[in-house]
Amino acid sequence: MNITMTLILQAIAFAIFIFFTVKFVAPPLATAIETRRRQIADGLAEAEKGKASLVIAQKDADKIIAEAKAKAAEIVALAEKQRNSTIEASKSEAKAAGDREKAAAQAEIDQLSVKAKEELRDRVAELAVAGAQRILKREINPQVHSDLLGQLKAEL
Amino acid sequence: MAGAYESPSQFIEHHLTNLTVKTDPTGGFWTINVDSVITAVVLGLIGFGFLYSISRKVTQGVPGKAQAFFEVLYEFVDTQIKDVYSGDRKFIVSLGLCVFVWITLMNAMKFLPVEWLAQGFALVGIPYWKPVPTADLNTTLALSLSVIGLVIFFSFKAKGFGGYIHELFCTPFGSFPLLWPINFVFQLIELVAKPLSLALRLYGNMYAGEIIFLLIALLAGAGIGGVVFGALLHAGWAIFHILVVPLQAFIFMMLTAVYIAMAHEHH
Numbered sequence: 001m002n003i004t005m006t007l008i009l010q011a012i013a014f015a016i017f018i019f020f021t022v023k024f025v026a027p028p029l030a031t032a033i034e035t036r037r038r039q040i041a042d043g044l045a046e047a048e049k050g051k052a053s054l055v056i057a058q059k060d061a062d063k064i065i066a067e068a069k070a071k072a073a074e075i076v077a078l079a080e081k082q083r084n085s086t087i088e089a090s091k092s093e094a095k096a097a098g099d100r101e102k103a104a105a106q107a108e109i110d111q112l113s114v115k116a117k118e119e120l121r122d123r124v125a126e127l128a129v130a131g132a133q134r135i136l137k138r139e140i141n142p143q144v145h146s147d148l149l150g151q152l153k154a155e156l
Numbered sequence: 157m158a159g160a161y162e163s164p165s166q167f168i169e170h171h172l173t174n175l176t177v178k179t180d181p182t183g184g185f186w187t188i189n190v191d192s193v194i195t196a197v198v199l200g201l202i203g204f205g206f207l208y209s210i211s212r213k214v215t216q217g218v219p220g221k222a223q224a225f226f227e228v229l230y231e232f233v234d235t236q237i238k239d240v241y242s243g244d245r246k247f248i249v250s251l252g253l254c255v256f257v258w259i260t261l262m263n264a265m266k267f268l269p270v271e272w273l274a275q276g277f278a279l280v281g282i283p284y285w286k287p288v289p290t291a292d293l294n295t296t297l298a299l300s301l302s303v304i305g306l307v308i309f310f311s312f313k314a315k316g317f318g319g320y321i322h323e324l325f326c327t328p329f330g331s332f333p334l335l336w337p338i339n340f341v342f343q344l345i346e347l348v349a350k351p352l353s354l355a356l357r358l359y360g361n362m363y364a365g366e367i368i369f370l371l372i373a374l375l376a377g378a379g380i381g382g383v384v385f386g387a388l389l390h391a392g393w394a395i396f397h398i399l400v401v402p403l404q405a406f407i408f409m410m411l412t413a414v415y416i417a418m419a420h421e422h423h
Contacts, residue, residue, distance in 0.1 A: 003294060005179065006189040010196060010289075010298035014258070017200045018302075021254035022247060025207045028214045029223075029230055030246060035216045 121156045125149055168370045171274055174292060175284040189292055196289040199261040236410060241417035248416055252409045259405035262289045266365060266397055271373050291362040293355065300354035303412045310419040354411055361404050368393055
């Protein structure tokens with residue numbers, strides 16, 4: 001095995017291949033790998049941040065929901081109270097109205113019965129007079145005996 | 157198959173002989189192992205051409221299968237080098253990638269059946285063709301010397317001219333003037349040992365593996381039983397080399413990275 005010029009040729013070839021690799025083959029790949037690595041790292045960091053903000057948002061949402069629930073309960077209670085008082089008020093109003101109606105009707109009834117009594121009295125008096133006339137078979141002057149008739153009317 | 161040769165050793169010798177071209181009538185240093193150079197360059201063109209074609213269509217989004225393959229390769233080299241070197245490692249990773257890919261491809265030539273190649277090239281009138289460039293010491297030395305050249309370059313770059321000269325004379329034992337020569341001798345030994353160990357490790361592994369492949373191929377000369385047994389042995393040895401081939405490339409790459417990382421260290 002002799003050391004020959006082959007060594008120099010191979011060294012030249014080696015140098016060219018090293019130059020080619022360093023200059024053209026490796027850099028694009030290294031850049032791509034590095035960029036992707038950074039992208040992945042950024043993505044992971046973003047995801048981490050997103051997760052954290054999600055937790056915060058969840059907490060906020062929970063708080064808001066709790067507040068809303070409390071408020072809703074308050075409103076419901078208020079509405080309940082309102083309803084009860086309204087019902088009470090309309091009940092008493094209705095009762096008052098009914099009482100009024102009832103009183104009016106009673107008054108009318110009373111009036112009518114008074115009137116009917118008057119009429120009845122008048123008729124009874126007339127009948128009594130007519131009866132008396134027939135019994136006595138003579139005419140009684142109503143003017144003369146008006147006092148007596150009035151007295152009778154009052155007795156009825 | 158061995159029948160065409162006078163002896164088994166001749167068969168092995170033939171298959172391990174490079175196709176040479178003498179650029180000078182006296183030969184010697186001015187010979188070129190054409191097979192090593194052509195195989196290495198063609199493999200480099202294929203390998204780096206393939207990677208370049210992927211690299212041109214690279215996307216930051218969801219990678220395709222080819223890009224995923226390249227990314228796995230790159231990340232593999234990157235992870236290994238991250239452990240030994242803490243500075244800006246873009247160049248070292250590229251260099252490591254280049255070394256790993258090229259040496260793996262050259263070593264992978266072992267998987268091609270030895271005798272088919274020899275017979276095939278003989279058919280087209282080429283008498284010798286050694287298929288594995290890394291089983292040629294010239295190739296491995298070229299790689300390791302280039303690496304050491306880079307190491308020295310980075311030593312100067314990281315420490316400055318004075319700094320590196322200072323290191324050559326004042327480490328490992330100290331800056332006392334009487335120690336300068338001893339330090340320098342040690343540094344020189346280190347500078348020689350590094351490329352030699354790199355080159356000889358790869359060369360030795362590949363060359364020995366190749367010899368075993370040839371010995372197994374020789375079994376085919378012993379009749380039908382030898383063919384069957386040889387085929388099984390060859391399959392086993394080739395499966396073992398699925399480990400050896402990338403492992404040797406990996407070792408070369410790692411040592412390259414370690415040496416260059418050491419060049420950046422200050423003492």
